[in-house]
Amino acid sequence: MRARDKELGAFAEKGLLAGFGPEEIEAVLAAARRLECPAGKTIMREGDAGETMYLLADGEVEVSKNLTLKLGLHDFARAEKSMTRISAAIAPVFGEMALFASEPRSATVTAATTCVLYEIDRAAFWALGERNPRLALELVRRIAAILSSRVRKGNEEILKLSTALSIALSR
Numbered sequence: 001m002r003a004r005d006k007e008l009g010a011f012a013e014k015g016l017l018a019g020f021g022p023e024e025i026e027a028v029l030a031a032a033r034r035l036e037c038p039a040g041k042t043i044m045r046e047g048d049a050g051e052t053m054y055l056l057a058d059g060e061v062e063v064s065k066n067l068t069l070k071l072g073l074h075d076f077a078r079a080e081k082s083m084t085r086i087s088a089a090i091a092p093v094f095g096e097m098a099l100f101a102s103e104p105r106s107a108t109v110t111a112a113t114t115c116v117l118y119e120i121d122r123a124a125f126w127a128l129g130e131r132n133p134r135l136a137l138e139l140v141r142r143i144a145a146i147l148s149s150r151v152r153k154g155n156e157e158i159l160k161l162s163t164a165l166s167i168a169l170s171r
Contacts, residue, residue: 007029007057007058007116008022008025008026008029010057010088010091011025011029011055011057011091012025013091014090014091015055015090015091015092015093016055016091016093016139016142016143016146017055017091018091020135020138024132024135027128027131027132027135028055028118028120028128028135028139029118031120031124031125031127031128032055032118032119032120032124033118033119033120034057034116034117034118035115035116035117035118035119036114036115036116036117037059037111037114037115037116037117038111038114039111039112039113039114039115040110040111041110041111042108042109042110042111043061043109043110043111043115043117044094044095044105044107044108044109045105045108046064046065046066046104046105046106046107046108047066047104047105048104048105049102049104049105050095050097050098050103050104050105051098051099051102051121051122051123052095052098052119052120052121052122053093053094053095053096053098053099053119053120053125054093054094054095054109054117054118054119054120055091055092055093055117055118055120056086056087056088056091056092056093056094056115056116056117057088057091057115057116057117057118058088058114058115058116059087059088059111059112059113059114059115059116060085060086060087060088060111060112060113060115061085061086061092061094061109061110061111061112061115062084062085062109062110062112063083063084063085063086063094063107063108063109064083064107064108064109064110065083065106065107065108066108083107085112088115088116093143093146094109095109096143096146096147097147098122099120099122099125099143125139
């Protein structure tokens with residue numbers, strides 16, 4: 001089985017493209033650029049301008065964020081905190097916010113292992129929408145669901161941290 005066929009099969013089973021037919025998956029991947037990244041390569045960096053989304057076809061990536069810590073009255077330190085490690089086994093998508101807004105990247109993503117990615121830039125995504133509005137609408141709906149889920153999870157984490165801080169400060 002060719003690597004491309006294996007990737008198509010994996011995308012059809014899980015993640016953003018799950019349930020799409022081969023023609024629809026091919027249309028999405030035709031709008032993308034296939035990349036192979038060695039372990040340790042930074043795929044996107046927090047704070048940089050971004051206009052691409054990535055579909056992870058093979059490998060694992062690590063997502064991290066910069067933290068600023070106050071060490072004294074006028075002294076600050078920066079540290080990078082690993083947030084999560086994600087695998088192609090769940091067919092993740094990342095960088096999707098860049099398709100909709102010209103905002104800086106919200107996290108750094110680094111290849112933890114050798115990775116195969118499909119990179120879709122904003123212009124190619126919207127051109128796909130012009131050619132196939134039904135497919136684009138379904139992709140936008142799915143991306144909105146992913147973003148909604150991430151916001152909900154973030155809100156839950158903030159509530160937990162706020163509660164813990166409140167308890168700690170009340171003692």
